[in-house]
Amino acid sequence: MTVHEQFAEDLALYALGSLDGEAAVSLEQHLEECAACRQELARLQGDMALLALVTSGPAPPQRARQRLLKAIVHEPRSLRTVFLRRRWWTLAPVFASLVLAVFAILLWRENARQRDRIEALRADAASNQATFEEAKHLLALLTDPGAQHITLVAAQSKPQPAGKAIYMPRNGALVFMASNLAPLPPEKTYELWLVPMSGNKPMPAGTFRPDPKGDAMVMMPPMSAGVEAKAFAVTIEPEGGSLTPTMPMVLEGS
Amino acid sequence: MAELYDRYSPLVYSVALRVLTDTGAAEDVLQEVFMQLWRHPASFDARRGNLGPWLAVIARHRAIDVLRKRRPQTDLEEVVIAIDADLEGKAERARAAEKVRASLHTMPESQRQALEMAFFEGMTHTEIAAQTGEPLGTVKTRIRAALVALRRAVNA
Numbered sequence: 001m002t003v004h005e006q007f008a009e010d011l012a013l014y015a016l017g018s019l020d021g022e023a024a025v026s027l028e029q030h031l032e033e034c035a036a037c038r039q040e041l042a043r044l045q046g047d048m049a050l051l052a053l054v055t056s057g058p059a060p061p062q063r064a065r066q067r068l069l070k071a072i073v074h075e076p077r078s079l080r081t082v083f084l085r086r087r088w089w090t091l092a093p094v095f096a097s098l099v100l101a102v103f104a105i106l107l108w109r110e111n112a113r114q115r116d117r118i119e120a121l122r123a124d125a126a127s128n129q130a131t132f133e134e135a136k137h138l139l140a141l142l143t144d145p146g147a148q149h150i151t152l153v154a155a156q157s158k159p160q161p162a163g164k165a166i167y168m169p170r171n172g173a174l175v176f177m178a179s180n181l182a183p184l185p186p187e188k189t190y191e192l193w194l195v196p197m198s199g200n201k202p203m204p205a206g207t208f209r210p211d212p213k214g215d216a217m218v219m220m221p222p223m224s225a226g227v228e229a230k231a232f233a234v235t236i237e238p239e240g241g242s243l244t245p246t247m248p249m250v251l252e253g254s
Numbered sequence: 255m256a257e258l259y260d261r262y263s264p265l266v267y268s269v270a271l272r273v274l275t276d277t278g279a280a281e282d283v284l285q286e287v288f289m290q291l292w293r294h295p296a297s298f299d300a301r302r303g304n305l306g307p308w309l310a311v312i313a314r315h316r317a318i319d320v321l322r323k324r325r326p327q328t329d330l331e332e333v334v335i336a337i338d339a340d341l342e343g344k345a346e347r348a349r350a351a352e353k354v355r356a357s358l359h360t361m362p363e364s365q366r367q368a369l370e371m372a373f374f375e376g377m378t379h380t381e382i383a384a385q386t387g388e389p390l391g392t393v394k395t396r397i398r399a400a401l402v403a404l405r406r407a408v409n410a
Binding site: 008009010011012013015016017018019020038039041042043044045046047048049050051052053054055056057058059060061063064065067068069071072075 | 255256259260263264265267268269271272277280281284285288289292293306307308310311313314315318333334335336337338339341347350351354355358369372373376377378379394395397398401402404405408
């Protein structure tokens with residue numbers, strides 16, 4: 001640490017008590033922040049003590065000793081003065097420690113909060129992953145060409161074309177599965193229709209062609225959300241589908 | 255307290271007497287300095303330096319306050335002394351005093367004069383400049399140079 005040269009001479013005057021006015025105020029402000037200059041001030045006080053040594057003269061009279069010893073009998077002593085009158089900067093390390101402690105507690109709490117959030121997110125992610133895996137398995141089963149689709153009908157009766165639509169009006173999600181459908185010529189296609197509850201005309205809900213065994217599926221066609229279905233129907237339409245159903249209906253259900 | 259008094263009162267008294275040139279007033283300062291030490295023993299602790307030098311500086315400050323008829327300017331607890339020389343023993347103090355005298359003797363007259371006016375008469379640098387007819391900056395430089403010269407002389 002080096003003493004700041006611009007204060008060096010003022011420090012000597014300050015030690016002697018001969019600095020006043022603005023210079024003294026500015027030096028005191030600097031001393032509060034500068035340990036090197038505080039140390040130099042202490043050394044200058046030491047230099048003054050050296051100068052005091054050359055004053056050796058007669059010893060004080062005996063009466064001065066009596067006077068002092070008599071006076072101290074009646075005087076209380078204080079042990080607290082230093083702490084109470086100490087300059088604020090001598091307590092700076094204490095304040096700094098307190099501030100650091102508070103800061104550390106805040107950081108620790110924030111850290112704990114973030115850890116809780118991470119745990120919650122991790123649990124959510126695990127749950128989502130499980131749901132996703134389940135959905136993936138279900139989807140794989142439904143769409144795998146190797147999966148066996150068996151339609152059960154009343155015993156001893158001939159299998160008839162049949163379909164099942166699973167529809168969620170709230171978000172327009174739809175899955176339709178059909179079985180025992182007759183094969184179609186190449187220029188024809190089956191088309192699924194949603195018949196709205198409102199009485200409006202039927203809405204196209206996807207075209208499909210059955211596999212050689214007569215099974216077919218329509219999954220999640222682009223449907224508007226919020227349409228209540230009165231019924232679903234299947235018709236045979238030209239390749240590419242139609243905007244209005246062509247009678248007769250092959251399948252119908254409500 | 256009696257023991258401390260016996261050890262350090264000659265130093266405290268001689269500083270006060272040199273400044274005030276009046277035995278009664280010097281005795282008052284002596285009394286005051288030791289009463290302060292008695293009342294607030296914690297105001298001096300080892301971090302403030304050796305007790306002898308500390309008492310000498312306190313005595314000088316109090317004596318200057320009396321000389322200039324002003325309220326005490328220096329807070330006891332603010333006086334912190336750093337000193338390399340060992341001044342606890344009487345013999346050590348005498349040796350150091352000898353070096354200080356030699357140093358005062360060899361330093362330029364104007365420097366010694368400025369230091370003594372500031373230290374023993376409590377004159378501000380402005381007053382010293384006015385009295386000696388020297389520029390303020392010169393007076394400041396001289397005072398510091400003189401103090402540092404004493405330090406060097408004793409530590410040499």
